[in-house]
Amino acid sequence: MHMHKLEKIWLILGISCLIIFLTTVGVSAFYLGNKPPSCLTTIDSEKVDTTKPFDKPGLHKVEGKEWDYELVYVASAFSYNPAKVEVPLGAKVKVIATTKDVIHGFEVAGTNINMMLEPGYVSEYTTTFDKAGEYLIVCNEYCGSGHHLMFSKIEVVK
Amino acid sequence: MINSYGAKAKVDPKDAKLSMAHFFVAFGALALGGLMGLLQTLVRSGKFELPLGIGYYQVLTAHGVLMGLVLTTFFIMGFQYAAVSRTAGTHSNAARTTGWVGFWLMTAGTLMSGTMILLNEASVLYTFYAPLQAHWIFYLGLTLVVVGSWVDGAAQIMTYAKWRRNNPGKPSPLLSFMAVINTVMWIVATIGVAATVLFQLLPWSLGLVDRVDVLVSRTLFWYFGHPLVYFWLLPAYMCWYAIIPKIIGGKIFSDSLARLSFILFLLFSIPVGFHHQLTEPGIDPAWKFFQVILTFMVVIPSLMTAFSLFATFERYGRGKGAKGLLGWFKVLPWNDARFIVPFIGMASFIPAGAGGIINASNQMDQVVHNTIWVTGHFHLTAATSVVLTFFGISYWLVPHLTGRKLTKAMNKLGIIQAWVWFIGMAFMSGAMHIQGLLGGPRRSAFSTYGDSQQALDWIPYQIAQAVGGTILFLGIILVVIIFINLAFFAPKGEEEFPVGEAENLDEKAPMVFENWKLWLGILTALILFAYTIPFIDIIQNAPPGSKGFKTW
Numbered sequence: 024m025h026m027h028k029l030e031k032i033w034l035i036l037g038i039s040c041l042i043i044f045l046t047t048v049g050v051s052a053f054y055l056g057n058k059p060p061s062c063l064t065t066i067d068s069e070k071v072d073t074t075k076p077f078d079k080p081g082l083h084k085v086e087g088k089e090w091d092y093e094l095v096y097v098a099s100a101f102s103y104n105p106a107k108v109e110v111p112l113g114a115k116v117k118v119i120a121t122t123k124d125v126i127h128g129f130e131v132a133g134t135n136i137n138m139m140l141e142p143g144y145v146s147e148y149t150t151t152f153d154k155a156g157e158y159l160i161v162c163n164e165y166c167g168s169g170h171h172l173m174f175s176k177i178e179v180v181k
Numbered sequence: 182m183i184n185s186y187g188a189k190a191k192v193d194p195k196d197a198k199l200s201m202a203h204f205f206v207a208f209g210a211l212a213l214g215g216l217m218g219l220l221q222t223l224v225r226s227g228k229f230e231l232p233l234g235i236g237y238y239q240v241l242t243a244h245g246v247l248m249g250l251v252l253t254t255f256f257i258m259g260f261q262y263a264a265v266s267r268t269a270g271t272h273s274n275a276a277r278t279t280g281w282v283g284f285w286l287m288t289a290g291t292l293m294s295g296t297m298i299l300l301n302e303a304s305v306l307y308t309f310y311a312p313l314q315a316h317w318i319f320y321l322g323l324t325l326v327v328v329g330s331w332v333d334g335a336a337q338i339m340t341y342a343k344w345r346r347n348n349p350g351k352p353s354p355l356l357s358f359m360a361v362i363n364t365v366m367w368i369v370a371t372i373g374v375a376a377t378v379l380f381q382l383l384p385w386s387l388g389l390v391d392r393v394d395v396l397v398s399r400t401l402f403w404y405f406g407h408p409l410v411y412f413w414l415l416p417a418y419m420c421w422y423a424i425i426p427k428i429i430g431g432k433i434f435s436d437s438l439a440r441l442s443f444i445l446f447l448l449f450s451i452p453v454g455f456h457h458q459l460t461e462p463g464i465d466p467a468w469k470f471f472q473v474i475l476t477f478m479v480v481i482p483s484l485m486t487a488f489s490l491f492a493t494f495e496r497y498g499r500g501k502g503a504k505g506l507l508g509w510f511k512v513l514p515w516n517d518a519r520f521i522v523p524f525i526g527m528a529s530f531i532p533a534g535a536g537g538i539i540n541a542s543n544q545m546d547q548v549v550h551n552t553i554w555v556t557g558h559f560h561l562t563a564a565t566s567v568v569l570t571f572f573g574i575s576y577w578l579v580p581h582l583t584g585r586k587l588t589k590a591m592n593k594l595g596i597i598q599a600w601v602w603f604i605g606m607a608f609m610s611g612a613m614h615i616q617g618l619l620g621g622p623r624r625s626a627f628s629t630y631g632d633s634q635q636a637l638d639w640i641p642y643q644i645a646q647a648v649g650g651t652i653l654f655l656g657i658i659l660v661v662i663i664f665i666n667l668a669f670f671a672p673k674g675e676e677e678f679p680v681g682e683a684e685n686l687d688e689k690a691p692m693v694f695e696n697w698k699l700w701l702g703i704l705t706a707l708i709l710f711a712y713t714i715p716f717i718d719i720i721q722n723a724p725p726g727s728k729g730f731k732t733w
Contacts, residue, residue, distance in 0.1 A: 037484040052466070065723070067724065124732070126312075141399075145462060163624075
């Protein structure tokens with residue numbers, strides 16, 4: 024099988040770019056800690072309301088952890104609990120969320136917080152809120168006839 | 182001559198009839214699905230409400246099923262069945278009967294699932310994620326579509342195997358080889374969706390079992406969901422690699438490299454489903470990244486494809502005496518719908534592929550996951566690159582099969598149609614990409630989310646999508662007019678089924694390419710490597726299963 028010289032050069036360039044690209048993504052994920060949300064904790068989706076920390080949804084200050092606050096959400100068709108929270112500017116927050124019924128999305132529009140909520144699983148993502156203003160949380164996975172009415176708000180305040 | 186191209190220049194009328202049967206269903210699905218798409222963009226603009234209590238998500242389910250599953254599967258099976266008949270010889274009676282059985286199974290399944298969607302018993306979108314629970318007839322219908330496609334594909338494999346028996350030691354005709362690669366990939370991939378539907382969703386919707394393991398079901402779905410898009414794409418590649426060179430009067434750059442790239446697509450399309458599950462809990466991030474790496478391997482055959490297509494164009498142009506760096510570009514047959522319609526599709530694949538790289542880039546997916554960016558992405562890949570190529574194919578294939586001619590008027594209308602499509606898609610897909618980057622979710626009806634400023638900022642883009650959707654619907658009306666003309670009204674005559682020849686006929690494709698034990702062995706090993714450990718983890722660490730929900 025014959026390969027044209029220019030095609031060889033083209034493929035070597037392309038594959039080199041690919042290796043550089045994947046290395047960058049891999050180093051960012053595993054060395055700098057930017058992995059996509061992949062929490063492995065499970066939960067009984069029918070006992071969410073009585074399982075910690077979901078028995079107390081909302082923002083909680085924590086001590087002695089790598090983050091300052093835990094922000095706990097319980098999703099169900101077609102709402103999030105809490106419906107609105109205020110987060111201090113610059114706070115490092117671990118968002119912890121789960122669903123009581125079907126699959127929902129959890130996306131804080133305009134940020135990198137974007138994760139699937141699946142029955143039986145806990146989803147987590149740690150981030151710093153470093154810009155003041157109102158942020159919209161939208162359900163971005165179809166969950167039923169009221170899917171587009173499912174939202175919550177975060178107010179980042181000074 | 183190594184390949185018996187042209188030995189049988191016309192598809193047998195009996196085979197033509199079965200191909201046309203597929204195309205009637207495919208174009209019917211396109212017309213209906215297109216109307217559903219128009220309605221969605223109008224609703225989401227906020228200026229229009231659906232009458233008669235029809236639900237937005239019901240329309241959305243119909244659009245996805247009709248366009249993503251029915252149009253594509255029927256068109257591809259009809260096209261590949263004709264391509265095998267044309268290049269490997271007329272199908273035997275047994276193969277043809279097998280094809281018809283497959284066709285009717287798929288049609289019956291489509292009608293069953295379609296009825297349930299119409300009755301609002303299955304507004305679960307075409308991805309039907311558990312624990313949303315549709316009527317069992319919906320799942321049974323989808324099973325029949327998949328099983329029917331296996332039977333339908335078996336007809337192509339039978340004729341390919343017959344050719345191999347009759348021509349020992351010779352590489353099979355390129356188009357037949359490519360059709361069989363795609364059919365084999367489809368069969369291996371659909372095992373995943375068949376498993377979740379047959380063993381999980383069907384018994385659960387019938388009430389035989391109470392609960393379903395959601396993550397197992399999603400993982401099986403996405404084992405199928407990614408190769409699904411390559412199943413759409415490879416027939417377009419068949420046209421670009423092996424048919425377009427003949428249409429422009431050039432040669433296939435390299436028969437062997439074309440085969441190699443198809444084998445690479447077969448190997449690297451399947452063990453990569455986790456890149457659709459990057460933001461999900463319950464899957465180890467190391468395994469996600471491993472599948473991301475495998476996903477990116479398809480960059481290699483994609484680069485090979487881009488190189489060969491443009492090499493064919495350049496060599497043809499220079500052969501015509503074109504001068505300068507880009508002079509060859511001007512002499513391409515821009516007035517031939519059979520060329521320019523797929524060419525617009527081909528060109529759209531450049532931004533479409535770049536967007537796909539972003540989606541699959543592990544943590545970068547968080548920026549766009551389940552935003553309307555993703556919808557914009559696959560309306561460039563599937564709904565532009567693939568679909569325009571399918572339109573371009575049908576402009577010569579339909580008259581070839583019906584014994585008619587593509588007239589000058591229809592050729593011109595075909596070119597207009599492609600530009601209308603391109604303009605409509607530039608508005609719609611462009612606006613979707615931008616709105617997605619701003620966070621706008623996909624698969625959602627119009628909402629201001631409690632008058633949130635962010636959501637209000639999305640509305641202009643939603644209006645742009647409705648403008649684009651309206652232009653695209655005009656494009657659908659045009660293509661349906663052309664299809665009906667070519668099927669029933671165009672003047673009788675002979676339209677060529679173009680099949681390209683390799684530039685270097687002395688270079689025989691290595692027979693290792695036809696060693697199915699080898700390639701299926703490597704494919705199985707890759708799939709087992711990518712899935713075994715994470716799949717065992719998912720099952721061993723499973724939470725209690727979910728009961729069904731009907732939230733629509």
